Amino acid sequence: MQHQSGVLYVVATPIGNLADMVPRAVTVLQMVNVIACEDTRHSARLLQHFSIETPCVAYHDHSDDKRVEALLSRLQAGDDVALISDAGTPLVSDPGYRLVRRVREQGVKVVPVPGACAFVAALSAAGLPSDRFVFEGFLPAKPGARLKQLQSLSAETRTLIFYEAPHRVLDCVQDMVRAFGPEREVVLARELSKAFETIHGAPVAELARWIEADSNQQRGEIVLLVRAACGNDESLDDEVVRTMEVLLAELPLKQAAQLGAKLTGLRKNELYQWALGRQSDKS
Structure with a gap:
């Protein structure tokens, strides 16, 4: 018998x-043989809060192949393994891709346990089109590469x-002001589900001034959403x-x-973005 x-x-x-933890996630973390954590120290508070005593091992996408193979061996031996990140859904700009792909290649069953995801939460409350x-995850850290990538997305x-x-x-x-023009609407969603949760949208040039004037807006976990x-x-x-x-x-x-807004009755921002996209198409 296999x-x-x-x-x-x-x-x-x-x-x-922590109240956003779904009951199924607690049950799974309590019943598996081992939990693979992005950072075992960071996850300790969460596990302690829910009286989860399952052993933990560190795993992130910079882990060497030995760690991936060790977890695969445990799975192949019959152990159940849970993968968690520091917060939110693993693999969504968080570790896990290498492990999930490797175990699927070997025919091991992978089961998602859905729950919180920062970008989904931000999109649901931003008031921007969500259909x-x-x-895009994280933009490049270097200014030149970041601006170049934003410019490549200006007509999206x-x-x-x-x-x-x-x-x-x-x-x-x-940089978004430079890439998208000052009138493009951008929403900043910061510290979602936490005490200082902030969701604020404005034309991007105005948003930049607002952030610059309030250093508190330069703290915590941040999602930026840009109108198409x-x-x-x-x-x-x-x-x-x-x-x-x-006019152009x-x-x-x-x-x-x-002037186009006055003549046509349409919103200035809509006409500005249409013209910006037209220029991008011709470049």
Whole structure:
């Protein structure tokens, strides 16, 4: 009779508020043979709070292959293993990809245990279109590479979602002004589910000034959500397109959008983003 291998459970944990822990996650963490943690010391408070005494081992995507193979061997021997990150859903800008791929290649069952995810929570409360979005994770830390990547996304017609480190958030938002123009709406979601939770949206140039004026907004876990660029010419009436083409031929982009809004009754920001996307398409 063939030996039945164990199961790898990919378990989401709270992003701040421990009350967000789902009951199934507690049950799984209590019943598995070992928990693979991004940082065992960080996870100790969570496990202690829920009286979880399961042994832990450290695992992150920089772990050497020996750690991956050791966990695989335990699974193949019949042990159940749970994978958790410091907060939220593993693999979503957190460790786990190498382990999950390796064990799936070997025919080991992988079971997700859903729960908190920072970017999903932010999107649900941001007031931006959520029917189509793209999660970009963390932008490059180096300024030149970050600006280049943002510029490459300037014409994206889905809501953009980023994670950002607190010490880089102001520089990042200022780069968004350069890449997307000052009128693009951006929402900052900070410290979600925690005591100082903040969700604040504004035209990106205004948001940059707001962050700069309040150092508290440069602390904690941060999600940035960017309103999509307007799509192609089909997103505007033909008459509006002709009006904007005339204005853009004679005026700077910002002035053309302002005057276009007065002539057409459309929002200045909508016309500005349409024109910005049009320029990007021609470049």
